[in-house]
Amino acid sequence: MQSGWRIGTLFKIPLFIDPSWFLIVAFLTFQNGSIWQQRYETWTPTMAYGAGFIMALLLFASVLLHELGHSLVAQSKGIDVTSIKLFLFGGVASIEKEPQKPGDMFQVAIAGPLVSVFLWIFCTFIVALLLKYAPTISPVAFVILSSIASLNLTLTLFNLIPGLPLDGGQMLKAAIWKKSGDYLTGAHWAARSGLWLGWIISIVGFSDVLGLTSLLGLPEVVGFWGVLIGWFMRQNAVSADRLTDVQAALLNLDAQSVMTRNYRVFDGHQTLRQFAEEMVLKSDPTVAYFVASDGRYRGLVTADVLQTIERSLWDSTKLEDVAQPLQSIPHVIEKTPLPEVIQQMERSGNDRITVLSPAGAVAGVIDRGDITRAVGEKLGFGISSTLLQQIKTSGDYPPGLQLGRIADSVLEFQGKNAIGVTAEEVKEESA
Ligand SMILES: [Zn+2]
Numbered sequence: 001m002q003s004g005w006r007i008g009t010l011f012k013i014p015l016f017i018d019p020s021w022f023l024i025v026a027f028l029t030f031q032n033g034s035i036w037q038q039r040y041e042t043w044t045p046t047m048a049y050g051a052g053f054i055m056a057l058l059l060f061a062s063v064l065l066h067e068l069g070h071s072l073v074a075q076s077k078g079i080d081v082t083s084i085k086l087f088l089f090g091g092v093a094s095i096e097k098e099p100q101k102p103g104d105m106f107q108v109a110i111a112g113p114l115v116s117v118f119l120w121i122f123c124t125f126i127v128a129l130l131l132k133y134a135p136t137i138s139p140v141a142f143v144i145l146s147s148i149a150s151l152n153l154t155l156t157l158f159n160l161i162p163g164l165p166l167d168g169g170q171m172l173k174a175a176i177w178k179k180s181g182d183y184l185t186g187a188h189w190a191a192r193s194g195l196w197l198g199w200i201i202s203i204v205g206f207s208d209v210l211g212l213t214s215l216l217g218l219p220e221v222v223g224f225w226g227v228l229i230g231w232f233m234r235q236n237a238v239s240a241d242r243l244t245d246v247q248a249a250l251l252n253l254d255a256q257s258v259m260t261r262n263y264r265v266f267d268g269h270q271t272l273r274q275f276a277e278e279m280v281l282k283s284d285p286t287v288a289y290f291v292a293s294d295g296r297y298r299g300l301v302t303a304d305v306l307q308t309i310e311r312s313l314w315d316s317t318k319l320e321d322v323a324q325p326l327q328s329i330p331h332v333i334e335k336t337p338l339p340e341v342i343q344q345m346e347r348s349g350n351d352r353i354t355v356l357s358p359a360g361a362v363a364g365v366i367d368r369g370d371i372t373r374a375v376g377e378k379l380g381f382g383i384s385s386t387l388l389q390q391i392k393t394s395g396d397y398p399p400g401l402q403l404g405r406i407a408d409s410v411l412e413f414q415g416k417n418a419i420g421v422t423a424e425e426v427k428e429e430s431a
Contacts, residue, residue, distance in 0.1 A: 004085055011081075013071055018087035021060070028056035036143065043140075051140045058148050062119050063091040066155065069115035070108055070167075071095075077104045089232055090155075097412055102178035102186070109170035116156040123149035163194030165236035184251075187244040194237030202230025246401070247410050249378040255341050256334040258374040259355045259364025262286065266301065268293025268320030272309060275319055279303050286392045288352055288365045291323040297361050299323030300354065331356050334363055338374070341366060342407035351395035367392055371403060 004018040033052035037043055043051075063086065071081040071093045080096040099105040127145050130137055162168040169190045177186030205226020266275060268291045283303050291298040298320040305322050306314075330348035332341050333356055345353045345366070357363040369392035376383040387398065397403045 004087070010068065010084070011072065011075070013068075013081045013093075014083045015064075016083055016085040018085055020088035021086045024088050025053070025056045025060070028059065029053040032056070032147070040139065040143075047140055051144055055144050055147050058144065059151055060086055060091075062116065062148065062152050062155065065119065066112040066115045066159075067091040067093040069111040073111040074099070074108045077108065079108075089229065098409065100412060102174040105177070106171055106174035109167045109174065112167050113156045113159050116152045116159065120149050120152035120156060123152065161197055162190075163197035163233065163237065164190045164240045165194060165233065169194045169237075184244050184248050187247075188241065191237045191241035191244060194233055194240065198230045198233030198237055200230070201226050201233065205230060243406065245379055246375060246403075246406050249375050250339045250342070250403070250407055250410050251337070253338040253374055253378060254334070255332045255336045255338065255355045255366060256363070258338060258341070258370050259334075259366050260370050261364055262367075262370075263288035263290055263362065263365050265290050265292050265297075265362075266319055267291075268298045268318060268323065270319050272306065272314040272317045272319065272322065275301070276306050276314060279306065286367065286369075286389075288354070290362050291319045293320050297326055299325045300329050326354065326356060326360065326362070329354055332366075333358070338371070339407040339410040342371060342403055343411060346404045346407075368395060368397055368403075372397060372401065375401070375403065 004016040004021075006014055007017050008015050029049060029052040031052070032055055033045070033049035036051060037045060037048035040048070064084065067084045071084060074081055074093070074095050077099055079099060082094045082096050084091060084093045095108075099108055123145050127142060127149060130142065130145075159166050160168040160171075162172040164170065164173065172193060173186040173190035175186070176189050177183050180186065205223045205228075208223025208226065264287060266278075266289060289301050291301050301319055301323045309317060309322065330344060330350050330352075331354040332344060336344075336355075341353060345351075345368075352365055352367045354362060355364040355366060369388045372391055373383055373388055391398065
């Protein structure tokens with residue numbers, strides 16, 4: 001599920017360009033071209049706008065190198081990088097799972113700003129060398145190189161702002177995780193910080209647009225940019241925070257607190273014929289059918305059994321003879337933590353899992369609808385019975401709540417066992 005155009009592969013990582021990237025390249029070309037044309041009177045429009053275009057491309061080359069910094073360190077930690085994408089706000093490297101140790105997370109996060117700071121030093125050094133040994137070289141080259149140098153410095157400083165989804169936020173998350181020993185505490189505070197900083201950036205940007213403040217004397221467009229970037233940060237921070245809420249809810253639930261008694265028990269001495277008659281009358285795919293006889297559970301039976309056994313044998317076959325023993329069907333015990341319940345259900349490929357009591361009897365059943373309802377209640381939001389019914393019959397979690405993946409992520413940072421949380425950046429443009 002990757003939007004945009006794939007333009008190639010670097011270090012086995014697919015590179016994508018989002019359509020919004022063309023917008024920003026056009027904007028940067030025009031913005032810088034017009035400023036330079038005014039500032040350097042001897043420049044022809046072709047020179048000014050050509051330089052603006054080259055600068056935009058070099059800026060994105062810098063962003064790409066920054067993303068590669070994150071990606072290569074992630075790869076060295078054994079984490080797959082699924083893609084790098086360039087878009088309106090810069091670049092984003094998507095990794096297949098989060099680092100499992102705070103130290104690793106910190107290193108992956110800081111690698112990008114380290115690349116940017118290196119590019120700033122490198123470009124500044126080249127400009128100084130040229131000034132000293134080749135001062136007559138094209139003025140366009142100087143202007144482009146010094147702009148790239150300062151943009152890399154901006155990129156570094158901006159990304160170090162300590163709020164998700166910026167690198168600084170990722171570093172803050174790792175630091176709090178390390179200090180508190182709890183991943184979720186780190187994730188929660190880094191998301192909160194991203195939300196507050198996003199608001200601050202938007203408000204400062206907005207007052208700049210209104211002419212109430214002036215950001216370091218930069219043009220008003222920087223303020224407009226601030227409003228947009230602040231909005232982008234808040235969106236990301238809110239979804240990161242929501243994710244940690246869901247993760248925390250999963251950790252606080254177990255099989256017993258989620259299971260229902262949405263099952264029926266048939267007498268094992270009944271024949272298949274009797275079972276078939278009942279099924280004709282009221283078969284319900286969301287209900288589980290168990291078989292018990294002589295005070296013991298004999299197993300699970302489904303309507304499918306009627307297709308596997310010949311009709312002529314229905315009168316002579318007892319339900320207890322065809323039931324699948326409880327130990328052979330997907331099951332958990334009452335105390336099994338919910339993330340493990342979800343993972344087992346996903347791995348078994350079944351839409352339902354049976355909960356067994358310590359004595360080995362059926363204590364309850366759980367399907368994806370039950371899990372979604374329990375998580376919703378824990379988080380304090382109601383889920384309509386229509387949606388729950390839809391989840392139960394389709395066997396899929398709602399698109400915005402991929403509990404299978406979230407459960408994997410919870411088990412992952414608990415050291416038990418992947419999630420596509422991304423290391424993201426926002427880049428700021430300045431003229
Ligand atoms: Zn970064």
